[in-house]
Amino acid sequence: MELYEMTVHELRDLLAAGRTSAVEIAESVFGRIAQVEEQVRAFVTLNKDKALEMARIADARRKNGEDLSPLAGIPMGLKDNICTKGVLTTCSSRILENFVPPYDATVTERLEAANGVMAGKLNMDEFAMGSSTENSGLFTTRNPWNLAMVPGGSSGGPAAAVAADELVYTLGSDTGGSIRQPASFCGVVGLKPTYGRVSRYGLVAYASSLDQIGPITKDVEDCALVMNAISGHDLKDSTSAPVETPDYRSFLKADVKGLRVGIPGEYFAEGIDPAVKATVMAAVRKFEELGAVCEETTLPHTEYALPAYYIIAPAEASSNLARYDGVSYGYRSETAPDVATMSQRTRQEGFGQEVKRRIMLGTYALSSGYYDAYYLKAMKVRTLIKQDFDRAFERFDVLITPTGPTPAFRVGEKTEDPLAMYMSDVCTIPVNLAGIPAIALPCGFLDGLPVGLQLMGRAFAEGTLIQAAYAYERNTDWHERKPAIGGVR
């Protein structure tokens, strides 16, 4: 097995035993990138020189006998909406195509402190708005399992890079499913933490009450290791939760005996591909085999989550994206005679269609005369959705659903129909509205494309999710499969 094919924990063990070095691993990873990147196109920016320097530092510290994080010396990447000081951060938008942040996001700092090797920045739907990475203002990333298919979105680059073994792990962001859906499409593990679990400082804001950063990894153990490094209260993020972070490694027990698993009927209704339903139900039977108690339940307001989200998220986005005015950073239109026209023209020229569409929707929903009918109404429906989950978690420890209604779809298939594209997030959106954590992991294949199951948990119960996911993973082998990119391993 090549170094680039391994997991964080496998590489950590080799490094600890002195059987490889961080520089060797980095070279293996960059070799892999050179081999497949032309087909996958996951990267916006490669950080090779600085990455090799970080690898050398990790090796030196290890040689010095220092106590190192399990992530030390391991090449990873960040979605391009996570600020990296001195390294281009574009949000895959023309309006930030030349933006070099003067500061690091908190997660960037934490991974650097752990001697993580930041190998590059990854492609996404522009400003995290999309479900396929086709809304990237730069280029489209492809699904390593079938290059004619999308990798999902908006963290398509991060998910594809891990699936293609171009990076050992990545960080994505999730506002309506943007970690979980691409993880599911690409056959890897993706976790959206509880809102407030991971600092948003340095994450370019899309919808501030929904956004969260989370890990995309090759297996559940790696997910636990990355969560340990990035979680925790941050004074620089006033929405960061002042709660203790457990050591997620303590949940790496393949034991789900007595675990109460709820199966919400609304997530298995029409609109979900019957083959996806069958694949997820097979996973439910596996959980039962392992000793979990699985029972049907209901989350009655599920169908209202999508319309509520498509008011709340665009409304918050319209406010968050008002800062892109060409004044102090990013693209500026050169033709305007006055500052107002300059801003209007900058935004018109710099933003893509989906971003403009959502800004328009959000501005309308917040405007005088419409605020009560749309935004206030959506916030009340959000309460009802959260209450559904609170009730369900009185009887169950986790809820199991598909991650999406279908496996990966074809590039170009949904780009003409915004609403059809929005529908790919029906299973993931309710989770963000409620602020609870959820994990996606592979549970099968349909026509060579991965299918992901989703486990949802109580607020701050990522440990329970990790344990349930770990038990399932240890008793199946979906996670061992690798794509043949363009037909070549």
Place this chain on the structure above:
Amino acid sequence: MLISKEEVEHVAMLARLELTDEEKELYTSQLNVILEHVHLLNQLDTSAVEPTAHVLPLQNVFRADAIQESMDRELALQNAPAREDGTFKVPRIV
């Protein structure tokens, strides 16, 4: 028709977007389709429901009013499309 072309033009002005005529037409029709779907929310009686603006029970997250380090000015100006005398330069305001 939930949103008219005139309203779309007004919203574009509020959002500081200089849309083309084609975009105004396209967004009018697309926003109507989306808003139609959003109107599903009216099936629910929310008269007795409190809105959730934020999921965590956090309030008034303050720190002491003591001076801390600020970003170095040069760093802050690093990405300026145009600058002069340590400030961001823009076309005339009026």
